[in-house]
Amino acid sequence: MSILHFEDFTVGRVFPCGPYTVSKDEIFEFAREFDPQPHHLDEEAASKSMLKGLSASGWHVCAIAMRMIADDILNKAASRGGVGTHDVRWIKPVRPGDTLRLEVEVSETSEPRSKPEFGFVTIQIRMFNAHEQVAQLSMIPIIAKRGSA
Amino acid sequence: MSILHFEDFTVGRVFPCGPYTVSKDEIFEFAREFDPQPHHLDEEAASKSMLKGLSASGWHVCAIAMRMIADDILNKAASRGGVGTHDVRWIKPVRPGDTLRLEVEVSETSEPRSKPEFGFVTIQIRMFNAHEQVAQLSMIPIIAKRGSA
Numbered sequence: 001m002s003i004l005h006f007e008d009f010t011v012g013r014v015f016p017c018g019p020y021t022v023s024k025d026e027i028f029e030f031a032r033e034f035d036p037q038p039h040h041l042d043e044e045a046a047s048k049s050m051l052k053g054l055s056a057s058g059w060h061v062c063a064i065a066m067r068m069i070a071d072d073i074l075n076k077a078a079s080r081g082g083v084g085t086h087d088v089r090w091i092k093p094v095r096p097g098d099t100l101r102l103e104v105e106v107s108e109t110s111e112p113r114s115k116p117e118f119g120f121v122t123i124q125i126r127m128f129n130a131h132e133q134v135a136q137l138s139m140i141p142i143i144a145k146r147g148s149a
Numbered sequence: 150m151s152i153l154h155f156e157d158f159t160v161g162r163v164f165p166c167g168p169y170t171v172s173k174d175e176i177f178e179f180a181r182e183f184d185p186q187p188h189h190l191d192e193e194a195a196s197k198s199m200l201k202g203l204s205a206s207g208w209h210v211c212a213i214a215m216r217m218i219a220d221d222i223l224n225k226a227a228s229r230g231g232v233g234t235h236d237v238r239w240i241k242p243v244r245p246g247d248t249l250r251l252e253v254e255v256s257e258t259s260e261p262r263s264k265p266e267f268g269f270v271t272i273q274i275r276m277f278n279a280h281e282q283v284a285q286l287s288m289i290p291i292i293a294k295r296g297s298a
Contacts, residue, residue: 034212036219037228050229050291058231059215063183063208070185079186080199082207082239089233142199 004077005146006119009106017068018101022056027096030060055093061135062088065125068102069139078144080118085138092134100134102127107138117148153226154295155268158255166217167250171205176245179209204242210284211237214274217251218288227293229267234287241283249283251276256287266297 031040035057038045046054056064094100108122121143127135180189184206187194195203205213243249257271270292276284 030212034216034219036216037223039230057212057215058233059208059212062211063179063206066206066208067183067185070183074186081188084207084236084238085234087233087235088237090231 004073004143005148006078006109006111006121006143007146008077009109009119009121009123009143011106011109013106015073015104016101017072017104019099020064020068020101021099022064022094022096024054024096027054027056027060030063031057035059051093053093053095055095058088058090058135061090061094061127062137064094064100065102065127065135065137066139068100069104069123069125073104074141077141078148080142080144082139082141083120084140086140088135088137090135092129092132094129094134098129098134100127100129116145118142118144153222153292154297155227155258155260155270155292156295157226158258158268158270158272158292160255160258162255164222164253165250166221166253168248169213169217169250170248171213171243171245173203173245176203176205176209179212180206184208200242202242203245205244207237207239207284210239210243210276211286213243213249214251214276214284214286215288217249218253218272218274222253223290226290227267227297229291229293231288231290232269233289235289237284237286239284241278241281243278243283247278247283249276249278265294267291267293 039049040057103126105124107124111119122140125137188198189206252275254273256273260268271289274286
């Protein structure tokens with residue numbers, strides 16, 4: 001397998017990722033550990049909430065995106081970590097049983113002058129269920145240049 | 150216990166949250182499930198990484214912030230969900246054994262004209278270990294107004 005380096009992340013390139021199917025047990029498990037609010041933990045409370053039914057925590061949605069990006073991009077790349085995100089939007093609820101996929105588009109790259117061996121790659125991540133977009137987020141992985149590592 | 154409503158989230162108000170101590174097992178468990186990159190999964194690979202040692206996934210750090218905010222603010226408030234974030238910065242690594250706490254400051258509020266029963270509260274979240282700030286993020290919870298629910 002040829003490893004992806006910074007030079008391979010050209011602006012406009014799109015990487016498909018997934019699929020990933022979310023179970024109800026996983027939604028409860030994440031919520032119990034990290035987001036114990038009634039609308040993520042209890043089906044009856046959830047049915048009365050603004051989202052009108054059980055949905056995954058927004059941070060669970062981000063973690064699921066991370067898993068698909070790790071499997072399908074970063075673990076095939078000379079990845080050195082990440083610095084954060086400028087934007088996360090939870091557009092539609094993620095429901096038990098949803099099968100999710102991503103379109104990950106390179107929107108910008110930059111090369112720090114002080115660290116010539118790697119670059120920053122800004123990616124725009126669009127998450128879809130079978131019917132529509134459910135989330136939008138960005139990430140900025142740090143990727144080594146070819147021949148640097 | 151008196152429930153916090155939108156009117157209680159005045160700009161400039163600061164809510165302390167935490168503490169939360171992160172175990173090594175928890176770092177491995179989150180990484181295995183959501184961020185299976187060598188620098189979060191393997192102590193030897195981590196020691197050779199840019200962060201020079203095992204650290205929690207950035208999305209795990211966000212999830213830990215969510216847990217403290219759910220326990221100490223949102224589950225004491227008329228919370229109706231959230232819309233996303235404009236900003237997440239992972240400033241310093243979160244290490245096994247770190248005890249974390251938050252300062253959560255209300256930076257902005259807004260009232261959608263179409264939904265008079267609730268408002269949006271933008272909060273700036275600063276996460277600290279025992280020595281320094283390790284992360285900065287924002288969130289925008291939706292909080293019901295007094296008398297609306």
